Amino acid sequence: MIRTPLRPLARILRARDRGENPDDIEAENRRLRHEQIQDRARRRAEGRLVVMAGCFLLAFGTVAARMGTLASSAAAEPQAQVLSAQIISQRADITDRRGHVLATNLLTHSVYAHPHQMVDPVGTAQGLAQIFPDLEVERLTSDFTGDRKFMWIKRKISPEQMQAVHDLGEPGLLFGPREMRIYPNGDIASHILGGSGFGNEGVSSAEVIGIAGVEKAFDAWLRDPTNEGAPLALSIDLTLQQAMEEVLSSGMNVMNAKGATGILMEVQTGEIVAMASLPDFDPNDRPRPLLTGEPSDSPLFNRAVQGQYELGSTFKIFPVAQALDLGLVNPASGINAAAPMRIGRFLINDFHNYGKELSVTDVIVKSSNVATVRIAQMIGPDRQKDFLEKLGLFAPTPIEMVEAPTGQPLVPSRWPAVTSATVSFGHGLAASPLHLAVAYATIANGGKRVTPTLIHGRQRPEGEQVLSPRAAAMSVDMLRQVVTRGTARQAEVAGYEVAGKTGTADKPRSSGGYYKNKVIATFASVFPASDPKYVLIVALDEPSTVINGTEVRTAGHTVVPVTAELIRRIGPLLGLEPVTDENLPTIAARFEPRVEPVQAPEIKLVANQ
Template identity: 35%
Template sequence: MSFLSRVMVLKSKAHFSAGGRGRPADQTARFEGSRKRKAAQAKNRVGLLIAGFAVFYCVIGGRLAQYGMAQPEITSSILPADRLLASRPDIVDRNGEVLATDIRTVSLFAEPHKIVDTDEVIEKLSTVLPDLDAKSIYSKLKSNSRFQWLRRQLTPKQQSQILALGIPGIGFRPEKRRFYPGGSTASHIVGYVNIDNRGVAGMERYIDTQGLADLASVGMTSDQPLEPVKLSIDLRVQAIVHEVVVESLKKYSSIAGGAVVLDVHTGEVLAMASAPDFDPNDPAAGGEEGWLNRMSNGTFEMGSTFKSFSIAMGLDAGTIKLSDSFDVRLPIRIGGFTIKDFHGQNRILSVPEIFQYSSNVGTAKIVDTVSIPHHKDFLTSLGLLTRMHTELPEVAMPSQPREWKKINQMTIAFGHGVATTPLQTAVAGVSLINGGRLIPPTFLPRTREQADAVATQVIKPSTSKDMRFLFDWNGSKGSGRNARVLGFDVGGKTGTADKIVNGRYVTNKNFNAFLAAFPMDDPQYVVLSFSDEPKTDKGNGAALAAMSAAPMVKEIISRAAPILGVKPKFGEDGSALLVSY
């Protein structure tokens, strides 16, 4: 090796030897710093990852809590399952007979996004449901929604037939349907529910207003059976009253009819019917005419039945006595109007004879013995000028003149000028014969003690005694004879009122009513019936209450009195026994 090469090798060795001895400390420091920096970075990355996951899970948890607390959404008219199966309480009569109950059923729905052939689905469903609205179903199945009702509340047979068709995209949801075993027998009392089992009318609506609807709205109802709601009506008597009222439309060719039976000591409604009516199982079939409860939600001029209240007012005020007489030979002319008698006797009549012959002139003279304010206050105290308070939601407000003048007072005396509901007329009639106590009517059971707590003394007991005499007098000698039932001592007052057409009274259209009580020696029940526009055989519309409304009461009492526990009495003192059958 050359000298120069040896020198270069030695320099190189010297250089490396010097470097190996001078750099280890710096290199170690650099390595240690790099390690710490990497460890810190790793720690930061793990912290960020943990924080990210924490935020992610907090968001998910918050959304779950939000969904849990939110109200369930109702899509395409579908209710939550708990509402579809929520129970309503059974409605029963005073003896426990079922008037309304829930039954399980199913409803048909579709999931349009799963439907393959819309036309085929409609064609197949029509074989089971021939009344299916094809146009409506087609639009539902072509919609973008994921749920559509097709038919609510199917029968088990219909469900089985549709299942056999094997149509994809359709299904069934369980529901509860309200069923009324008696059909139209007590329809205006019981009422009905809508497709979602919510009360629409009658006691069904009353039940919802007592808290059931509020519980349903917050989801606190269940499918467990509820305590039945017992009504005051007797289904046996109700069936009789309903049959008599419905038959009266055919018998007298009338446009409407109605009747009610009241307990004079408790104010309980034992039976009430109005016709035309409807079947609560299919309320739409009855139409608007059938929905109207004319007993409590229709107002009419009650005609001569109001003479009962007019004479009671005079007796109670002390301005007349039963022994008084009035000259009714001439009509009364006042304010351009003439008041005359339909059955004029052309002589002086006693108070009982005025009641018996239904004298308009005599009754007008009786009310003329009291002031107009007193007359108005008296009718108000009987509940005839204010809205009646009872459980039934359908209650109409009576009408009266804005300003009472003397002519108004005289015509109101015999039932023209004031329109009330038949039910509140019957309730006021109860106070005339039960000792003078006005008892609010109820469709729920009520004891005598409970009735005493809500009763109001509106006339003197002596006045009530006189009115029982007049009812009995007219029942045996006057227009009430056609309602007399052998052994049951029926008394009462008829009323034949001309109806108003185009603002004027017409004589060929009448509203006939009969207010009755029985047995008159110890009254237990009041019965009121009416026939709206009854026709005679000649079709002239001149039928009187004695020939239409009174016979309705006779049939009701003759059939219902034994059921109500009223024992017949025969002979003058009631001791004779019926020996011939």
């Protein structure tokens, strides 16, 4: 910009020549310059106002457009987003299939100490020991008067305990907020739930993590904030679970048993409706693992999943079902039952003398070891192993619990003739009661493989057809006759058509061999037999009762009555309508209206095959 001088020389000289005052020229130029400056300032201000007006117009236009869009859209709740990896204290609830809470969270507090800030360390130690009897006065006094700057007193306390600590008036005792995991039903379903503890923790928050059971198996899911607090719905029914545990507890006391286990499973879905192992524990105050003795001595031991037992005569239905499927026999076929039977240097005998021959049905009804072995010999070791493997008896169950892999069945490394024989009647192969439940559910499900689960409503692929529907139906019919006229007659519960098989197996010693006076008594049942819906496995560890002055341990007199009482309790709760038609045809009649006896071929025994 070229500025005009205030006193231009040419004009000044002309003004002096004319006798005018040169200062007037300067004053005039100064006035013109000021007007120009004001004009430019006004134009700049007007430009800024135009820009601001445009900005306001754009902003209000944007807000108006957004408001119009929101007004015309469907209403929706805002979604919270996780933007950090801080300690996650919130944990999803666990419920049963009906929505009853099995595990939830409770806001509580922890108490910790800054010993260097304490006014009366000795008196504080004495006061805390009175509030928390498990704390030792000497240990607290030593810690409070030492060099420690920080120490935990209790990681979770009740409101009453918090008030009592507060009343001590010690400035060195401080409280921290946190959530704790509580199990409102106490010891009910404790082995399924497992328990929880604290992971990452600070004075103001703590991370709750699963340490056993489904709490640990689904730990990541339960702590995942993207699930938006949705509960984990288990397949168990709280009412049925409680009923099972009450009946099993009473049965243990009446039959003087060391332990008990029960599994109730839906046949078609594999969902476990109730599963108990006694003795149990309270997950709110989970005990420490035992460091000595047998694993089953600990209340933490889950007999249903972790227990590995020789399940005795409950296995006899497997070779019979396979022989029916292969067409080697039919229910009326005659089987040589002459006892004793020798395989190499081993003798196989029966509990009673059943005569020279039994029908295949009576082999199951009377529970003949010898006749079962002869059926297994018709099948052969290779086919026998293949069938048992398809039933899931060679691998851990895929149940959603961290304890499942520890339930690896004890399968013989070799399978000679004597092993094939003993396995056919439930000795020489140890599996868990859950394995037995899965195998019986497969038979009751028309021969389709069933996969157990603890999650309600989960879609699963259809199982493998390991047995023909016809053979499976005839097998269930034989199991029904075990209850109506065989070793499990005390299991007959009017209206529920119970079918099943007893099993009494000598209990093995940890040092080798078997106890002479200790058994595992098992009853594997299916009901109702005409339309199988549920499988129920009940087992007692070391049962014993006295009948007519004689001590007895067999399953028919120990575990069978307990199972019958359990079915009476849970049958109405399951919504099953009792069957009243006395002439209801058996399942096998639908597949084979008329069965002609077929004499089974005689098998020559070769020792140590």
